[in-house]
Amino acid sequence: MSNLIDQWVRSEIRSLSAYHVADSKNMVKLDAMENPYTWPDELKQQWRDGLSSIDVNRYPDPQASALKVRLREYMGLGSDASLLLGNGSDELIQMLAMTVSGPDRSILSVEPGFVMYRMIATFAGMKYHGLPLRGDDFSLDTEHLLEAIARHRPALVFLAYPNNPTGNLFEREAVEAVIAAAPGMVVVDEAYSPFTDDSFVADIGRYDNLLVMSTLSKMGLAGLRLGMLAGPDNWLEQIEKTRLPYNINVLTQFSVAFALENQAVFDRQTGMIRAARDRMFQLLDEMEGIDVYPSDANFLLLRTAEGEACRIFEALKASGVLIKLLHGAHPLLNDCLRVTIGRDDENGRFLESLAEAL
Numbered sequence: 001m002s003n004l005i006d007q008w009v010r011s012e013i014r015s016l017s018a019y020h021v022a023d024s025k026n027m028v029k030l031d032a033m034e035n036p037y038t039w040p041d042e043l044k045q046q047w048r049d050g051l052s053s054i055d056v057n058r059y060p061d062p063q064a065s066a067l068k069v070r071l072r073e074y075m076g077l078g079s080d081a082s083l084l085l086g087n088g089s090d091e092l093i094q095m096l097a098m099t100v101s102g103p104d105r106s107i108l109s110v111e112p113g114f115v116m117y118r119m120i121a122t123f124a125g126m127k128y129h130g131l132p133l134r135g136d137d138f139s140l141d142t143e144h145l146l147e148a149i150a151r152h153r154p155a156l157v158f159l160a161y162p163n164n165p166t167g168n169l170f171e172r173e174a175v176e177a178v179i180a181a182a183p184g185m186v187v188v189d190e191a192y193s194p195f196t197d198d199s200f201v202a203d204i205g206r207y208d209n210l211l212v213m214s215t216l217s218k219m220g221l222a223g224l225r226l227g228m229l230a231g232p233d234n235w236l237e238q239i240e241k242t243r244l245p246y247n248i249n250v251l252t253q254f255s256v257a258f259a260l261e262n263q264a265v266f267d268r269q270t271g272m273i274r275a276a277r278d279r280m281f282q283l284l285d286e287m288e289g290i291d292v293y294p295s296d297a298n299f300l301l302l303r304t305a306e307g308e309a310c311r312i313f314e315a316l317k318a319s320g321v322l323i324k325l326l327h328g329a330h331p332l333l334n335d336c337l338r339v340t341i342g343r344d345d346e347n348g349r350f351l352e353s354l355a356e357a358l
């Protein structure tokens with residue numbers, strides 16, 4: 001049995017460990033950047049009524065045309081931008097990689113960053129280059145980045161804007177320098193767009209290699225799995241060929257369109273999350289024994305005293321609060337923790353448990 005595995009499973013797959021999701025049963029769940037709010041009862045009822053008229057024996061609209069009209073509006077896309085949908089933006093990263101993959105092709109991103117860029121490069125049989133951010137403020141080290149781009153000539157560059165897990169927006173000029181220098185596509189990943197005012201969407205069409213990726217997961221529809229990729233039509237026309245037919249199922253197509261008709265509900269929720277983030281930042285900033293980094297996302301990156309992150313993470317867990325332990329994930333994340341902004345009661349539980357653990 002194990003001989004067969006060794007014989008046939010690619011060595012780079014065998015040496016991977018599967019994406020780990022922590023058990024969060026009965027916990028205050030502040031580990032995965034989810035929107036903590038549900039929908040008003042009346043809205044839920046309308047949604048259920050709508051769902052009941054869907055026939056699941058039929059395939060979905062392969063182009064999701066009606067949904068795309070609403071999503072273009074949601075993203076504020078201009079006429080220069082085409083739109084492609086994925087089963088979460090993770091699937092779009094996979095489609096992007098499949099479109100350009102080859103043994104001599106590479107993906108380049110910055111670290112600490114979103115782990116799926118590296119994982120999907122591996123799945124697609126591509127090389128991956130992870131360039132370190134500056135240690136003090138997690139900004140782009142433009143000089144080294146441009147040097148690496150010239151040396152490796154990556155087919156794809158990913159920059160998350162704001163970045164995960166650090167929460168900061170990079171300097172606009174630095175991102176523009178990367179777009180100008182990259183020989184291939186630059187994908188600006190705006191997964192956290194509901195929590196920041198800045199965006200590269202308006203820049204689509206100003207460059208022949210800029211694409212903007214987004215998702216509805218962080219806005220509050222993580223369970224529906226819908227990601228968006230916007231960019232020049234000549235790129236998207238090619239990437240579209242790697243899309244599996246019907247990748248956006250009927251329930252998602254209906255539910256997302258319904259949700260976007262009620263955008264005000266989500267704007268209110270993400271507005272509350274932004275306000276809670278800023279309050280949490282203030283409180284953590286005043287707390288002894290912990291440093292907090294500024295964030296344009298729905299989470300905060302924290303740094304404990306040296307050697308304390310694991311103990312504090314475990315103490316929080318024991319008190320029923322699940323956050324993310326980042327210590328060990330990257331040298332620049334030593335002693336780091338990441339907490340997602342939740343409801344006021346959840347944030348309160350977290351702050352209380354943290355104060356006790358410190």
Ligand SMILES: *Cc1c(COP(=O)(O)O)cnc(C)c1O
Binds near residue numbers: 033163222227
């Ligand atoms: C959460 C996240 C995504 C994944 O989004 P899905 O649409 O849920 O797959 C993509 N990029 C970054 C930077 C993220 O943090």
